[in-house]
Amino acid sequence: MMARVLRTELRRSSALWTAIALVVLGAAMLYPVVDAWGGRWMPLALWQREYLFVLWPMALGAGAWQARRESRAKVGELFGATPRPRWQRVAPTAGAMAVAMVAGYLGMFAAGAVSVVPSAGYFPLGLLPVVAVGALSVVAAVVLGLAIGRMAPSAFTPPALAVGGLVLLITLPLAFDSAGDDVPGALLLSPVLYRPDDDFVTVAASAHLAQVLWLVALLAAGFLFYAAVQWRTRALAAVPAVLGAVVALAVAPGAEADVTVPDLAARKQVCTSDAPKVCVAAVHASALEDLRGPGQKALTILAAKLPLAPTSVAESPTLWLYEDSRPQPAGTLLVDLEIDASGGAAEPQRDLLWQLLDGAGTRRCANTVNDYWPARLAAAAWLMGEPPPARMADSGGQARKLWDALGQLPADEQRARVAALRTAALACATTDLAGVLTRGSAPR
């Protein structure tokens, strides 16, 4: 009988429409940034978690809206004469809303998965808790909304909750940010998971545990408050909420930075079977075919024109700007790969080749202005045997001038200077690569 009532509630409450709204709104937010997660599971799941800053307040408002049904329909008198306890009566209502939220959240994920499945080669199991905790969080929100909506059954409650929740979730991290770099793990009490910048991480188990404990406690408190008849019982709802917060904070990582941890499996390199070897991180396996051609060509050019050329291409799992000025390996050509919406390389093959040969096959190691970039581009142009393209970063034709000057020198000298630039760039010891190219040696 309970199942029958639940079915009726699913069809006749606002559950169905809430689920549909969640999927539509969710997909409408995901697809404008499809480049950031297309073809990759974990980034999709993490983007979805970030959008909880909109979805969570929306679930809160949906719960409050549903809770108004009883007072709007004036059924209190009729139901007051029936034997079934209130908590049993409201359980199917809460159940239907919970089912709707889970279905909506998973539906949104499925809408995103359409752009992941065709190309994704790497499926991290760590994805499952990220999605599950997200779904749990919207369930907790909708039940909390039911509780608040029951207490304040005004037409203004749902929009006020939605807007208030949105403002809270947006300002919460900002408040911590302005306090300095030490963002506390307490931020995990917000269901929003702030997305890391790269595709090579997963979420720490302790972060999941803290959030599950907190959200289950919040869910219990919400239902207790919603279902209770007497004020004394309602006051008891504070107990699980406080207890949950305390326990969650105890197990949560101390700082927000520890919430994400490296995903070693995502970083594992997958390589071409033919030589010379070109590799990408497992999470970007779908882009290997795009990199193969430019990668092998770059290795061939370097081997033909320079001494001590690299013998393989590999994808760097950390962004160059985090690497500071660490020396780079000479034998491997490291590449920072940008991925497009379908999991392939974002840049066309020719641009990839220019990128690989940039700085004579070295990785950027400093974010400087002046002549650093033009010098690297001039070296690439020398390797390509053609003038540096104007569309690339070359303020004032600086690269073209360097390249022209280089071309005036005898062939052996040209080769020696580019080799010197490569050595200096690998060492990451100087930013004056233009000086190396024009004088033939690094400044003392």
Added chain:
Amino acid sequence: MIRTLGAAETAPTTYIGEIRAQELRVRAGRRMAVDGLDLTLGTGVHGLLGPNGAGKTTLMRALATVLRPAGGTLELLGSSLQGRVDLRALRREIGYLPQEFGYYPRFTVREFVEYMAWLKEVPGREVPGAVQRAIERVGLADRADDRMKTLSGGMLRRAGIAQAIVNDPRILLLDEPTVGLDPEQRLDFRELLRDLAADTCVVVSTHLVEDVVAACTDVVLIDAGRLVFQGVPSELERAGDSGGVGDSAAERGYTVLLRQHRGSAEGAR
């Protein structure tokens, strides 16, 4: 569909009258709307009459266990509402159509009656049959799968009666059930009442004196929260022989009895 009778139903009744009130006082807000009412009602259909503000609805709400008595005693099915009574078991035996019948407009008639059966803790396997029977008895079978919000006023009232009888209550409380019913539907409704009278204590609160005369086995007239008259409909009609205003004997009896009561109440003061 054959319903199995529970032990409680087959056991001989050990009480006099399904409803017994002595010196009953019930508050409606600040006002004592029922104020010293003595009443015993057994099986049958009892028409509850009285002018506006007589305390009819307050009495109905107290009988429905929605309001707690403020004084006196009230016994339903032999258990007193003053002590630590098992309200849950008692409420399973009550059917109630409030004056203002609240419902979920998006539910179909069947879904809503089914939901009410669930709230009244009708055993799960009996629910579909009981729901169908209740809907058929009020003549809504052809609208059973329509949304509540599409029903007319009279149909809503009938849906309200269907939910009230779905648990085969032993006490059935109908507060103005005939509002919005057309003449033909009122005839059907009287038929239904006669049908229920055999094994149910039905209390029908109404303004329509002719409904009471036509369908009730017993007339209860209250005024200012007190009992004015209790007797069979023919006694009410006989009271009208000595004058009074109204188009029928019963209506004349109604006004005569009220006037007499008010007169004696003034005299007592």
